[in-house]
Amino acid sequence: MISPSAVHIDPDKCSGCGRCLRVCPDRTLALREGRAVVAGRDCIACGHCAAVCPESAVRVEAADTDLHFSTFAEERDWLPWGRYDLAGLVRLMRSRRSCRNYTPQPVSRAMLEDLVKIGATAPSGTNSQGWTFTILDRRDQVVALGGMVASFYRRLNKKAANPLLRFVARIFMQDALGRYYRRYYSSVDQGLREWDEGGGDRLFHNATAVILVGSRPWASCPAEDALLATQNMLLAAHAMGLGTCLIGFAVEAIKRNGAIKRALDIPAEETVYSVIALGYPAEAYQKVTGRKKILPRFPENLAG
Ligand SMILES: Cc1cc2nc3c(=O)[nH]c(=O)nc-3n(C[C@H](O)[C@H](O)[C@H](O)COP(=O)(O)O)c2cc1C
Incomplete structure (x- = not known):
């Protein structure tokens, strides 16, 4: 939350169209004598009011730190609903x-x-x-992070390999260690071996x-x-x-x-x-793949 005092409305530019009121999620604005004014106590600085105003009469301080990109030429105009490919x-x-x-x-x-x-x-x-x-x-930073993550899994694999610890974890940790052992132990063990031998970064x-x-x-x-x-x-x-x-x-x-x-x-x-x-990827693909079949739910018993 920011203070609504961060919202500035230029009364000379405001036409009183009320658009800013309609998009405000916090009821921060009101119309008085045909002009938008800050009336509420809360504002989340979303900047909708400024973005919707056809007269550029609204400015929101916290939302005014605009993003600029340096590696591509951005298109800054707002894209209307339904206009994208x-x-x-x-x-x-x-x-x-x-x-x-x-x-x-x-x-x-x-x-x-x-x-x-x-x-x-x-x-x-x-x-x-x-x-x-x-x-x-x-x-080299990625490798350093990998080394720390590998140390964590080396310790975890050591614990998971211990049947007594797995038994205790089954009672007190809802079998978390056992599930890890069955699902990941072998592949992590193999990955750690490759890492240690400098043979790969799985x-x-x-x-x-x-x-x-x-x-x-x-x-x-x-x-x-x-x-x-x-x-x-x-x-x-x-x-x-x-x-x-x-x-x-x-x-x-x-x-x-x-x-x-x-x-x-x-x-x-x-x-x-x-x-x-x-x-940068070293492999290209020939086609896209599918996903599991989706069965969306339409609740029939929910009615007004
Ligand atoms: C939360 C999450 C964690 C993942 N962790 C790993 C990971 O540790 N290693 C890995 O190779 N892939 C990981 N993946 C990638 C998934 O295996 C992958 O998204 C999934 O197989 C679908 O393939 P796709 O991303 O090529 O469409 C992860 C994905 C998600 C969403």
């Missing part, structure tokens, strides 16, 4: 695949910075924008960059905010010529080992919700 959008969505083979070419800092700005165009609960982005733009797939997306604790919907920003970035990366892969294994290690966060300069109170491996 839907087929192209869906093709982009279906063409984005998790990339597990990268070339050694580094990704420029400018591209990574543009990507996180694209992430920040996502919606966020009460417009809190509490997301955080930590960027590793060098392969964790980050030789990615040259990593972006960690987190949220600050005061955000009203921290996980959702971070993941929506993440999806924006995955799609935009494809359009930029970059491959991406979400690395859930790294998220889990970071969640459970504060030392990794400290090494990344991520404050203890922040939670990391996604780790995105990125780089």
Whole structure:
């Protein structure tokens, strides 16, 4: 929330059309004597009022830090409903695949910075924008993070290999260790061996960059905010010529080992919700694939 005093309405420009009132989610504005005025006590600084005003009479201080991109020529005009190439959008969505083979070419800092700005165009609960982005733009940093994540899984695999600990965990931890053992132990063990022998990077797939997306604790919907920003970035990366892969294994290690966060300069109170491996893809695909059949629900018993 910001103070409504951050909303400025120029009475000379305002025509009193009332559009700003209709789009305001917080009833911050009212019409008085044919002009819009700030009347409410709350404002989430979403900037809808400024965006909808045909006279450019409204300015919202907190929303005025505009995003500028340096690696592509942006189109700044608002795109009206229904005017986008839907087929192209869906093709982009279906063409984005998790990339597990990268070339050694580094990704420029400018591209990574543009990507996180694209992430920040996502919606966020009460417009809190509490997301955080930590960027590793060098392969040696990715390898260093991989080393810390590998140490975490080495310890976890050691515990999971112990039948007594698995038995105790079955009683006290709803079999979490047993489930991990059955599902991941062998592949993690194999991956760790390859890592130790310098024979492969099954964790980050030789990615040259990593972006960690987190949220600050005061955000009203921290996980959702971070993941929506993440999806924006995955799609935009494809359009930029970059491959991406979400690395859930790294998220889990970071969640459970504060030392990794400290090494990344991520404050203890922040939670990391996604780790995105990125780089220039070394493989191209011939076609898109399908998904499991979806059976949407139409609740018939719900009636007014
Ligand atoms: C939350 C989440 C965590 C994931 N973690 C990993 C991971 O640790 N390693 C990996 O190679 N892929 C990981 N993936 C990628 C999925 O395996 C992939 O999205 C899925 O197989 C569908 O393939 P697609 O992304 O190519 O469409 C993850 C995906 C999600 C959504």
